[in-house]
Amino acid sequence: MLFESNIIQFHVIVALSMELISDHLGITQSADFFRADNPEGVEARNEVVALAFEDMISWMQEGGQVGIFDATNSNKKRRNMLMKLAEGRCKLIFLETICNDVNIIERNVRLKIQQSPDYAEEPDFEAGLQDFKNRLANYEKAIEEGSYIKMIDMVSGHGGQIQVNNISGYLPGRIVFFLVNTHLTPRPILLTRHGESQDNVRGRIGGDTALSEAGELYRKKLANFVGKRLKSERAASIWTSTLQRTILTASPIVGFPKIQWRALDEINAGVCDGMTYEEIKKNMPEEYESRKKDKLRYRYPRGESYLDVIQRLEPVIIELERQRAPVVVISHQAVLRALYAYFADRPLNEIPHIEVPLHTIIEIQMGVTGVQEKRYKLMD
Numbered sequence: 084m085l086f087e088s089n090i091i092q093f094h095v096i097v098a099l100s101m102e103l104i105s106d107h108l109g110i111t112q113s114a115d116f117f118r119a120d121n122p123e124g125v126e127a128r129n130e131v132v133a134l135a136f137e138d139m140i141s142w143m144q145e146g147g148q149v150g151i152f153d154a155t156n157s158n159k160k161r162r163n164m165l166m167k168l169a170e171g172r173c174k175l176i177f178l179e180t181i182c183n184d185v186n187i188i189e190r191n192v193r194l195k196i197q198q199s200p201d202y203a204e205e206p207d208f209e210a211g212l213q214d215f216k217n218r219l220a221n222y223e224k225a226i227e228e229g230s231y232i233k234m235i236d237m238v239s240g241h242g243g244q245i246q247v248n249n250i251s252g253y254l255p256g257r258i259v260f261f262l263v264n265t266h267l268t269p270r271p272i273l274l275t276r277h278g279e280s281q282d283n284v285r286g287r288i289g290g291d292t293a294l295s296e297a298g299e300l301y302r303k304k305l306a307n308f309v310g311k312r313l314k315s316e317r318a319a320s321i322w323t324s325t326l327q328r329t330i331l332t333a334s335p336i337v338g339f340p341k342i343q344w345r346a347l348d349e350i351n352a353g354v355c356d357g358m359t360y361e362e363i364k365k366n367m368p369e370e371y372e373s374r375k376k377d378k379l380r381y382r383y384p385r386g387e388s389y390l391d392v393i394q395r396l397e398p399v400i401i402e403l404e405r406q407r408a409p410v411v412v413i414s415h416q417a418v419l420r421a422l423y424a425y426f427a428d429r430p431l432n433e434i435p436h437i438e439v440p441l442h443t444i445i446e447i448q449m450g451v452t453g454v455q456e457k458r459y460k461l462m463d
């Protein structure tokens with residue numbers, strides 16, 4: 084996953100999902116459907132591939148920059164077909180993940196049967212398991228030409244290998260950098276704002292005040308929650324901004340290292356820092372209106388915009404992706420909106436309006452089958 088931002092846009096198209104195929108072609112699938120020697124299956128799959136590819140291209144024509152065409156694409160014919168479809172329209176990089184660890188494959192296949200919509204209708208777990216294993220056996224060895232990135236045994240967390248062929252340019256380079264740092268080890272990320280601050284009580288934005296009475300109570304409840312939730316975790320860490328309201332909120336949490344990030348500081352409100360929204364409306368009506376019109380792009384005079392915040396969060400996101408142990412991030416409203424949007428895959432325009440209330444923990448569970456979310460409201 085990457086941010087859908089002004090620099091990089093990201094789009095996921097699940098080309099060979101059972102749902103999409105069934106919707107378009109009205110066929111029920113099994114492992115046979117995926118066999119290379121089943122002409123009906125091959126034809127139906129190619130039809131869906133072309134449809135999904137065209138969908139991605141039309142999105143790119145509207146300004147999208149990076150699309151993920153998610154399918155196995157593991158044989159010569161399919162790759163040639165994709166290269167033809169892409170010719171003169173977009174640059175193709177084949178990304179292949181190879182896993183030789185039978186235990187990981189077994190674990191992931193079991194999770195897939197439990198959680199994937201492909202098997203939602205399959206009442207017999209063992210039958211689903213066999214079907215998926217047959218499906219895997221039908222994937223052929225991919226060709227080695229053109230631009231490709233191969234990630235070999237990188238999921239297990241014990242080294243692995245990355246092979247890069249014919250990759251050049253800024254964006255492809257960033258993609259390699261991102262992939263080197265990412266993995267699928269299941270772990271939670273807990274996001275929370277600091278406890279209520281004295282400025283929150285007065286309705287003043289920015290600043291660096293200590294906690295209110297309610298904020299003091301929240302930090303105790305949070306420490307209690309984290310202590311219980313991460314009881315069996317040895318390597319978790321607590322990340323805060325450099326502002327005292329987050330550092331104070333983290334202080335009662337014991338047993339885990341604490342790391343301060345300037346990149347987690349709240350949006351810089353520039354000349355408006357310390358003012359209430361009412362004061363801005365009254366004294367700087369033009370600024371107030373411009374922000375209201377386009378909160379995402381509006382930049383406070385001598386301060387930041389949401390787009391600026393999103394940009395400065397890139398190293399935090401890469402580090403979060405890299406971690407194998409749980410992380411508790413204690414930060415601020417604007418920053419958490421952006422972080423949450425990244426994990427929850429929310430569109431750019433929605434970011435400044437996402438609800439991130441005080442005294443609430445958002446738990447993001449990272450794992451093999453994507454991201455799951457839970458919210459815990461510890462206080463009103």
Ligand SMILES: O=P(O)(O)OC[C@H]1O[C@@](CO)(OP(=O)(O)O)[C@@H](O)[C@@H]1O
Nearest residue numbers: 276283288289349352414415416417
């Ligand atoms: O973008 P908006 O909705 O103004 O929200 C950001 C604001 O939230 C506040 C609170 O009003 O953040 P926080 O208390 O989480 O540090 C302000 O400091 C900050 O300017």
